[in-house]
Amino acid sequence: MGQPTGWGRLKRMRWRLFARRLAILIASLLIASFVIFAALYLAPGNPVAALSGGRPLPPGSIHVLDQRYHLNEPFLTQYWYWLDNALHGNLGISIALRENVSTLIASRIWTTAGLVLYASVIIVVLGVGLGIVSGLRPGRLDTSTLVVTAVSAAIPAFVAAIALILLFAVKLRWFPALGNGTGLVSNIRHFTLPAVALAFASLAIVARVTRAAVRTESDREHVQTAVSRGIPDRYVIWRHIVRNAAIPITTITGITIASLIAVAAVVEVAFGLNGLGAYLVQAAQSKDIAVVQGISLVLVTAFVVVNLLVDVLYTVLDPRVALGGSPR
Amino acid sequence: MSAVPLASEASPPGRALALLRATGPAGIASAIVLAVAAFAAVIGPLLAPYDPNLPNLALAWVGPVGGHLLGYDFEGRDVLSRLLAGAQTAMLGPLAVVMISVPGGTLIAVTAAWCRGASDAVISSGLNVLFAFPGILLALLAAAVFGAGLPAAVLALSAAYTPYVARVLRGAVLKERSQPYVAALEVQGAPATLICLRHLVPNIAPLIAAQATILFGYAMVDLAAISFLGLGVQPPTANWGVMISENQVGLLEGYPLPALTAGACIVVVVIAVNVLGERLFDQAQDARR
Numbered sequence: 001m002g003q004p005t006g007w008g009r010l011k012r013m014r015w016r017l018f019a020r021r022l023a024i025l026i027a028s029l030l031i032a033s034f035v036i037f038a039a040l041y042l043a044p045g046n047p048v049a050a051l052s053g054g055r056p057l058p059p060g061s062i063h064v065l066d067q068r069y070h071l072n073e074p075f076l077t078q079y080w081y082w083l084d085n086a087l088h089g090n091l092g093i094s095i096a097l098r099e100n101v102s103t104l105i106a107s108r109i110w111t112t113a114g115l116v117l118y119a120s121v122i123i124v125v126l127g128v129g130l131g132i133v134s135g136l137r138p139g140r141l142d143t144s145t146l147v148v149t150a151v152s153a154a155i156p157a158f159v160a161a162i163a164l165i166l167l168f169a170v171k172l173r174w175f176p177a178l179g180n181g182t183g184l185v186s187n188i189r190h191f192t193l194p195a196v197a198l199a200f201a202s203l204a205i206v207a208r209v210t211r212a213a214v215r216t217e218s219d220r221e222h223v224q225t226a227v228s229r230g231i232p233d234r235y236v237i238w239r240h241i242v243r244n245a246a247i248p249i250t251t252i253t254g255i256t257i258a259s260l261i262a263v264a265a266v267v268e269v270a271f272g273l274n275g276l277g278a279y280l281v282q283a284a285q286s287k288d289i290a291v292v293q294g295i296s297l298v299l300v301t302a303f304v305v306v307n308l309l310v311d312v313l314y315t316v317l318d319p320r321v322a323l324g325g326s327p328r
Numbered sequence: 329m330s331a332v333p334l335a336s337e338a339s340p341p342g343r344a345l346a347l348l349r350a351t352g353p354a355g356i357a358s359a360i361v362l363a364v365a366a367f368a369a370v371i372g373p374l375l376a377p378y379d380p381n382l383p384n385l386a387l388a389w390v391g392p393v394g395g396h397l398l399g400y401d402f403e404g405r406d407v408l409s410r411l412l413a414g415a416q417t418a419m420l421g422p423l424a425v426v427m428i429s430v431p432g433g434t435l436i437a438v439t440a441a442w443c444r445g446a447s448d449a450v451i452s453s454g455l456n457v458l459f460a461f462p463g464i465l466l467a468l469l470a471a472a473v474f475g476a477g478l479p480a481a482v483l484a485l486s487a488a489y490t491p492y493v494a495r496v497l498r499g500a501v502l503k504e505r506s507q508p509y510v511a512a513l514e515v516q517g518a519p520a521t522l523i524c525l526r527h528l529v530p531n532i533a534p535l536i537a538a539q540a541t542i543l544f545g546y547a548m549v550d551l552a553a554i555s556f557l558g559l560g561v562q563p564p565t566a567n568w569g570v571m572i573s574e575n576q577v578g579l580l581e582g583y584p585l586p587a588l589t590a591g592a593c594i595v596v597v598v599i600a601v602n603v604l605g606e607r608l609f610d611q612a613q614d615a616r617r
Contacts, residue, residue: 024453024456024457027453027457028456028457028458028459028460029460031457031458031460032460032461035461035466035469036469039469039472039473040473042473042474043473043474044474050473150599150602150603151595151599153602154545154595154598154599154601154602155595155598156549156552156553156594156595156598157553158552158553158556158569158572158573158591159572159591159594159595162572162576162579162584162587162588162591163588163591165579165580166579166584166588169580170579170580170582170584177579177580258462259462261462262462262463262464262465263464263553265464265468265557266464266553266556266557269556269557270556270576280468281468281557281558281559283472284468284469284471284472284476284559285471285476285558285559287472287475288472289472289473292468292469292472296465296468296469299462299465300460300461300462300465303460303462303465304460307459
């Protein structure tokens with residue numbers, strides 16, 4: 001066998017896999033950005049009408065739009081100019097607000113990022129935690145976890161939102177119902193209910209998948225052997241069960257967290273948060289296409305990058321993935 | 329190998345019924361909930377005891393009183409009537425998404441897996457790339473371009489879900505493709521479309537049914553969310569998502585019933601869909617083993 005073995009080979013395979021993922025990422029972003037750009041031409045009427053949302057424009061503004069979008073050039077050239085601008089952080093101008101889309105996005109991006117991050121922490125800590133505990137201990141706790149998660153997995157974020165507002169904001173008055181808040185402590189208080197609403201269904205799904213993965217791994221022969229040899233429980237749980245169950249857990253956690261990026265819009269609207277998603281909805285309602293394009297581009301990029309990070313995490317968790325083997 | 333690899337002789341309705349019976353009590357209960365919701369979707373407006381769209385501001389936020397079991401909403405319309413009428417858009421929207429994306433995804437999956445080799449590689453990596461667009465985001469983009477409304481949202485979600493269906497089914501088709509009966513039919517000179525339509529697709533039908541059911545739940549949640557955001561079904565048309573958003577202010581003012589009952593309708597149907605989908609999926613997996 002002339003093949004190098006061990007770490008050198010693993011490292012090389014890892015890089016090769018990473019390069020392939022990166023190529024898919026770039027292709028995904030190109031196609032997504034093309035769809036976002038082409039939306040302008042799918043709109044009824046001409047692009048100028050689409051950009052202005054049907055509002056009448058003075059000739060000066062039309063000239064500015066022509067210049068910016070190179071409307072006289074061929075379609076693909078226009079796309080290239082648009083993409084080049086976007087890559088340089090220039091996402092156009094909101095017709096409705098007469099302001100730079102990039103500036104508008106920058107002022108709102110942290111609300112969305114904070115919300116998604118807060119929800120992700122809740123999902124990882126509670127979802128994975130609950131899944132591991134109920135997977136390790138069959139019995140009453142496990143059964144009730146199964147029933148509760150079956151119900152909560154079916155509760156959409158906006159339904160969770162109204163239930164949480166009713167219970168914790170109106171009845172118990174523990175948390176505020178609406179708004180961003182100012183200052184760190186106030187921010188955390190204002191973001192708690194939205195983050196829980198956003199995490200709710202995903203938490204249940206992550207808990208269920210984690211539980212199933214932990215259960216499958218605990219039934220395996222090597223775990224039984226380790227237990228019968230008297231290896232301490234803690235060691236068996238972490239090194240033999242959780243480590244092997246990590247792949248399905250990472251998959252489902254990654255997929256659900258990535259999907260939160262889009263669902264955040266719903267939660268932001270329900271709680272009156274001043275985030276990207278709420279702004280996207282508002283722009284879609286007023287047909288402010290430049291803003292819709294800009295925010296869509298940012299959100300799709302975030303979505304694709306999170307998915308890439310999960311893929312990379314696989315190879316760290318389970319070398320078999322990089323070596324081309326099938327993860328279990 | 330428990331199942332006979334050739335398409336079963338029973339009629340399609342008979343097979344569907346047998347499939348359902350095997351899902352057990354939870355599956356049957358879920359199917360009953362769905363049947364009730366479907367019934368309401370078809371004749372809900374006729375069942376509604378009052379006009380779901382007739383406002384009477386003098387009765388706004390009035391709680392349950394005789395004849396009006398769930399009280400009135402923010403414009404003084406009968407909540408129960410609006411829930412019944414709202415079943416229509418809430419159920420038909422996801423049904424349309426399923427009717428577009430499941431056949432579409434199946435077609436892509438069968439084509440990719442049947443051709444194998446280079447075409448499969450191209451289609452599969454294409455699917456990976458298409459995965460970049462979350463359904464809700466595509467629907468918001470569509471609403472901005474084509475205007476708010478159910479049709480744009482349905483088309484956008486169908487486009488977003490189709491690659492998902494194709495990716496899930498491709499593996500199953502690939503496995504079925506390598507079964508000896510397919511090779512036997514090919515040797516006999518049966519045309520590829522005939523083998524796929526008469527034998528291969530019917531044999532993975534249980535899996536497709538499970539996928540369609542699970543997808544219905546996703547579509548229902550996403551469409552309700554889009555209507556909640558004001559970009560799907562337009563008021564005053566009754567819809568469960570719309571009812572939550574238009575009555576949300578009632579939560580803060582002490583009249584939570586209209587928003588809560590609309591939310592409960594969505595949750596109950598989605599639970600039923602999820603339970604049934606999960607059972608059908610497990611069953612399809614067991615049968616393939």
